[in-house]
Amino acid sequence: MASQRVAIITQDEARWELPDWQRQQADLITDPAELLALLDLAASGLPESLAAARDFPLRVPRRYVDLIEKGNPQDPLLRQVLSVPAELEAVPGYGVDPLEEGDHTPVPGLLHKYHGRALLVVTGACAVHCRYCFRRHFPYQAHLSGKRWEEALEWLSARPDINEVILSGGDPLTLTNRRIGQLLDALAEIPHLRRLRIHSRTPVVIPDRLDDELKRLLSRPRWRTVLVLHANHPREISAQLAERGREWQQAGITLLNQSVLLAGVNDDLDTLVALSDGLHEAGILPYYLHQLDKVAGAAHFAVPDEAALALHQGLRGRLPGFLVPRLSREEPGKPAKTVLAG
Numbered sequence: 001m002a003s004q005r006v007a008i009i010t011q012d013e014a015r016w017e018l019p020d021w022q023r024q025q026a027d028l029i030t031d032p033a034e035l036l037a038l039l040d041l042a043a044s045g046l047p048e049s050l051a052a053a054r055d056f057p058l059r060v061p062r063r064y065v066d067l068i069e070k071g072n073p074q075d076p077l078l079r080q081v082l083s084v085p086a087e088l089e090a091v092p093g094y095g096v097d098p099l100e101e102g103d104h105t106p107v108p109g110l111l112h113k114y115h116g117r118a119l120l121v122v123t124g125a126c127a128v129h130c131r132y133c134f135r136r137h138f139p140y141q142a143h144l145s146g147k148r149w150e151e152a153l154e155w156l157s158a159r160p161d162i163n164e165v166i167l168s169g170g171d172p173l174t175l176t177n178r179r180i181g182q183l184l185d186a187l188a189e190i191p192h193l194r195r196l197r198i199h200s201r202t203p204v205v206i207p208d209r210l211d212d213e214l215k216r217l218l219s220r221p222r223w224r225t226v227l228v229l230h231a232n233h234p235r236e237i238s239a240q241l242a243e244r245g246r247e248w249q250q251a252g253i254t255l256l257n258q259s260v261l262l263a264g265v266n267d268d269l270d271t272l273v274a275l276s277d278g279l280h281e282a283g284i285l286p287y288y289l290h291q292l293d294k295v296a297g298a299a300h301f302a303v304p305d306e307a308a309l310a311l312h313q314g315l316r317g318r319l320p321g322f323l324v325p326r327l328s329r330e331e332p333g334k335p336a337k338t339v340l341a342g
């Protein structure tokens, strides 16, 4: 018993030493009732909300909750994170592995679908759980068990045709700088890797994640680094995120954004225009606007293709070409993502 208590005290003390972003990541809201209470919302539908969260837990950093409008059950940011009864409905055509990614996994933790690029699933964890996420049923344990990254590194070393490595997950920026540094050191030994890409939503929900140490790690001359963020709504681009974004751009890191087109979140022209404008102000360029992957539990977010194409056409009429994201969809068995409108 005594030794257990010592362990607990040590852990508490260690928590004080953690960088800001890690403390925020350890202090998430996981209870739908707490989220609703913080936002002055009635607890209607709470039992179903709790049931939906059992399958894919609710997970929201407090900094993100600050961006949500109080008293508005339709808030577009809230809609992305609150588990709702609609997730429990079975909808034909919506399954658990919509991208058939299991077929593209030569070694655990590595996806190879597209020419020259390999995607590393470096962690199953995310700082936020997005209710529309296609990874909500992903068998992370199968990917992350055993020898972790070793096999993936060996596979990459033996494939000179791969010149870009994409760190993904889950969310790679939930890992500590130390862990990311170790992985980058190992990848740096593989001479044919020229581009390093990181896909992450963490900086959108915890802007403090873009800290100086990580910036140093990613702006090393060994790499041309591209950081692809994931913001869906202009209000997600907080003043702090915009400030860091501009700093990182000045450090020579290319910043892009991918969004998912989501009913009730960003499926209107003014919102998408404001999103592109806000990204540009923050030193970030729009890259993709994805049509939703047909994952079970997310059907209520779907936007029909005709409506998506009309929105894209509208963007072309309102913005310079470089602020119009490519409207695209991921389809199993294709040599690239399908671009519906560029």
Ligand SMILES: *Cc1c(COP(=O)(O)O)cnc(C)c1O
Pocket (backbone or CB within 6 Å): 111, 112, 113, 114, 117, 118, 119, 166, 337
């Ligand atoms: C999306 C994706 C990529 C990157 O595709 P780009 O069009 O280059 O952004 C690479 N590998 C996998 C498995 C992907 O899903």
Ligand code: SF4
Pocket (backbone or CB within 6 Å): 125, 126, 127, 128, 129, 130, 133, 134, 135, 169, 170, 171, 201, 202, 230
């Ligand atoms: S951060 Fe990305 S991977 Fe994680 S739940 Fe959200 S969309 Fe899915």
